[in-house]
Amino acid sequence: MKTDYYERRTETVVTLGEMVSDNPLGRWNPGYFEDRFIEVERHLRELGARPLDRFIPETFPDGSKGITYGQVGARVLSPRGAVRYLQVINIRETGIDFAIKPDRVAEGSHNDPERSRIQPRDILFTNNAFRDTETLLGRCVVVSRDYGKVNISQHIDRIRVQSVSPFYVCCFLKTRHGRTQIERVTHGVDSTGISFGRVRDILIPDPTDGLQSEIEEQYLQMSGCHDRGMGIKERLLEEEGVDPGQYGEIINALANEKPAYRRAMSEATNRLNHLITQVEAVVDGRQRDLEPFPR
Numbered sequence: 001m002k003t004d005y006y007e008r009r010t011e012t013v014v015t016l017g018e019m020v021s022d023n024p025l026g027r028w029n030p031g032y033f034e035d036r037f038i039e040v041e042r043h044l045r046e047l048g049a050r051p052l053d054r055f056i057p058e059t060f061p062d063g064s065k066g067i068t069y070g071q072v073g074a075r076v077l078s079p080r081g082a083v084r085y086l087q088v089i090n091i092r093e094t095g096i097d098f099a100i101k102p103d104r105v106a107e108g109s110h111n112d113p114e115r116s117r118i119q120p121r122d123i124l125f126t127n128n129a130f131r132d133t134e135t136l137l138g139r140c141v142v143v144s145r146d147y148g149k150v151n152i153s154q155h156i157d158r159i160r161v162q163s164v165s166p167f168y169v170c171c172f173l174k175t176r177h178g179r180t181q182i183e184r185v186t187h188g189v190d191s192t193g194i195s196f197g198r199v200r201d202i203l204i205p206d207p208t209d210g211l212q213s214e215i216e217e218q219y220l221q222m223s224g225c226h227d228r229g230m231g232i233k234e235r236l237l238e239e240e241g242v243d244p245g246q247y248g249e250i251i252n253a254l255a256n257e258k259p260a261y262r263r264a265m266s267e268a269t270n271r272l273n274h275l276i277t278q279v280e281a282v283v284d285g286r287q288r289d290l291e292p293f294p295r
Contacts, residue, residue: 037184040177044203047283053200055161055169067159067196069127070116070152071105082107083149086118086156088126089247091139093174094268095226096124096147099233099255100248107149116158118143118150123166125173128155128193138182138194142170144223157199165212167219168279172204174272175280205283214290215279221293222271229255229264 056066070086077085081104089101105111118124125140152158161169172178185198207215233255237244244251255261271293278290 034184037180040180040184041203043284044177044205047205049203049205051200052169052202052204055164055204056159056200057162060160060162064160065115066161067157067199068115069154069157071111071113072154073110075153076105076109076111077103078106078109079104081105081109083112083151084147085111085151085153086124087153088128088136088139088155091124091126091136091141091156092226093139093141094265094272095141095144095223095230097230097233097248098147099230099237099251100244102234102237102244105151112151116152118147118152118158120144120146121160121166123157123159123161123170124152125157125159125199126155127157127195127199137186138173138179140170140173142166142219142223144220145227157196159199164207165216167216168207168212169204171215171219171275171279172283173202174276175283177280177283178202178204211282211290215275218271218275218278218290218293222268222275225264225268225271229261229268232258232261232264 059065083105084098085103085105086096086098087101087103090097120143122143123140124143126136126138128137159166159169173182181202182194185201186194233251236254236258237251240254242250242254274293275290278287281287282290
């Protein structure tokens with residue numbers, strides 16, 4: 001028997017059967033069926049978008065996993081450790097911020113599993129957030145260059161893709177189309193986490209080779225601005241010999257006093273916003289190619 005479910009706040013009507021069989025994630029939360037979520041999914045399916053899963057293999061020829069998270073268990077930091085250790089707070093929209101929480105771990109220790117060591121072109125995706133930090137959930141960056149020995153916490157997914165540019169994947173996840181899907185699958189009582197399966201289920205359109213190249217070029221230009229700003233911040237941290245603060249508030253305040261830092265980070269943010277807007281326009285069919293960043 002078909003039982004109607006009526007969710008008054010969004011005026012969305014779905015059946016019990018739809019909630020069970022048509023929902024691949026098996027969600028029973030009525031918020032999952034809000035109109036804005038349904039509209040984005042419908043639009044993406046009309047574009048022929050398919051799950052991100054097709055670009056994330058279980059394993060690569062070298063034995064590395066397509067998706068994994070970092071160290072699990074007791075965290076033992078080592079101030080002189082050879083491996084830099086990233087937590088959710090280190091992942092900014094424009095890239096990695098090593099200075100805001102400059103933790104290190106001993107090389108080869110249980111805090112430095114080989115499976116989650118990062119390398120260029122990896123996607124870092126925050127899979128968890130805590131109270132008052134929900135905006136960090138689903139934040140992603142591409143490792144744009146070799147940063148040396150770096151590992152991650154269990155609240156960050158390390159994703160490697162094939163047959164697609166990681167820069168395209170990351171930028172798509174930052175668009176309205178990607179963010180809405182992330183918000184949808186983390187809607188409700190488990191809104192502080194997203195599983196591997198739900199990451200793999202995110203719908204993403206097939207890009208053209210030309211579009212991927214354009215995105216990579218613009219992303220790397222943005223990343224260069226970010227790294228210039230971070231270089232200033234890291235030098236300040238070393239020269240001043242201060243504790244960065246629990247949430248990096250001390251080093252952030254010092255860095256913001258430097259015009260060169262503000263210029264670099266402002267340009268990085270502006271470049272990223274421009275790129276996201278351009279990718280959204282292409283996905284929506286309002287233009288075919290990316291426009292260059294205005295100088």
